[in-house]
Amino acid sequence: MTPTPAPCTPLPSDAGFPRLVADIGGTNARFGWVAAAGEPVSHVRKLAVPEFAVPADAARAYLEQLAAAMGTRAVPRHAAVAVATAVVDDRVAFTNSHWAFSRQALQRDLALDSLLVLNDFEALALALPWLGPAQLRTHGAAPGGPGARAVIGPGTGLGVAGVVPTRHGWQALPGEGGHATLAAGDDFESDLLRCVRRQYEHVSAERLLSGIGLPVLHAAVAEVLGQPVAAPWSAEQVMAAGLARSDAASDRTLDVFCSLLGSFAGNVALVLGARGGVYIGGGIVPRMAERFFASPFRDRFEAKGRFAAYLRAVPTALITDTLVALTGAAAAIDAEVGTGVPRPR
Structure with a gap:
């Protein structure tokens, strides 16, 4: 044999x-x-x-x-x-x-x-190097070309990884970036994080930017808006009400979600030097459809002070193929x- x-x-x-x-x-x-x-x-x-x-x-x-x-x-x-x-x-x-x-x-x-x-x-x-146009929806220019690429995926949790070209082919860079500390981009977000820290000592990106995080983010938004909720909403409830704009706290939650995700994605692009593009995967963002592309995501992605021009040249895209x-x-x-x-x- x-x-x-x-x-x-x-x-x-x-x-x-x-x-x-x-x-x-x-x-x-x-x-x-x-x-x-x-x-x-x-x-x-x-x-x-x-x-x-x-x-x-x-x-x-x-x-x-x-x-x-x-x-x-x-x-x-x-x-x-x-x-x-x-x-x-x-x-x-x-x-x-x-x-x-x-x-x-x-x-x-x-x-x-x-x-x-x-x-x-x-x-x-x-999989990033093999993706075609039918599997993506872009913010302007399509990802590609030389350089590292990164992917961020809000799903049940929040995944982060990168891939770099080498002479032997593409090499993945796995990690647990979703558990990096989340930062506020304005006073409203500072108030949100202050609320969440009363419940959790460490507020990671996954704590708010995920399926398990949406209810936490919604409760904090409602509290800062002066509309505290009696019981936590499910991620499904927050998403449905936010997309329908039938609840002020849920509506604001989706906007804040996209803003925080943009800031975090910009951080990942800077850390990995992802000049080839940053891709958004996971199951949450595709459900937002037009709401995501009309959100502050891209503005916040680029809002890095002296490195705004650097990030302006980094393409971002939503992976539509699950x-x-x-x-x-x-x-x-x-x-x-x-x-x-x-x-x-």
Whole structure:
């Protein structure tokens, strides 16, 4: 029997397939399939995290659905799982859900030759160089060209990552930037942060700029406006009322959300030197649609004093395709185990 190649051994173009890819957040787990070298991610399914005890159960459910659809058994050789938490050692525990697992155990349970586990925004960053116009909506000029790129994603939490060009291809820069301290840009925001600090000692960007943060931000806005709420609103309630402009506090909350996000995105662009562009991902901003593009986001992105001109030249874009992290996960497997089909650089 021919021995299985080690994970870092380049494979011929007809080997190492099929492959399983997954993008797991606090609410949903998206799975996809790469059938052969050079083929895009296909057979994408979205499963609800609360419906499964552990990721292995969700993966098996997906593979069963896939087998039924293909009419044959679905047996992946390699897999890459993008997760909404920091990846440090064998034990992976999600920040905003009940899921936790051992990487070695998951590889064994799914009978994989290799398993990559990477931060979900590392995967999203790896997908940035391959995004096309149909997957983006831009503020003016489209991102691209030389230089680093960054992605920020308000979803259940707040993810941040970057990607830089190297002579060996694109290299992701994972991190936990969503937990950096959030700063106020004006007196109203200073009052907001003062309110939130009475409840939380550290006010990170994720504390307000996320699905878990919208209710906190809304309560603080209502208090500063002199309209305190009796009980916290859900993120869905805040979003719906804000978009309908049926509640003053919710309406102002969405404006403040976009302003704070713009300031934070500008900070990320400066830290990473993201001259190639800053992308906004996650599930919250796409729901705002025109409201986001009419918001103070871009003005606040550029409002960095002596470096306003620097940031004026940095393009920003909204990622409208919610499945692009799966493409990044597939690229991560290519980089780890090899493929006979070269990707564009």
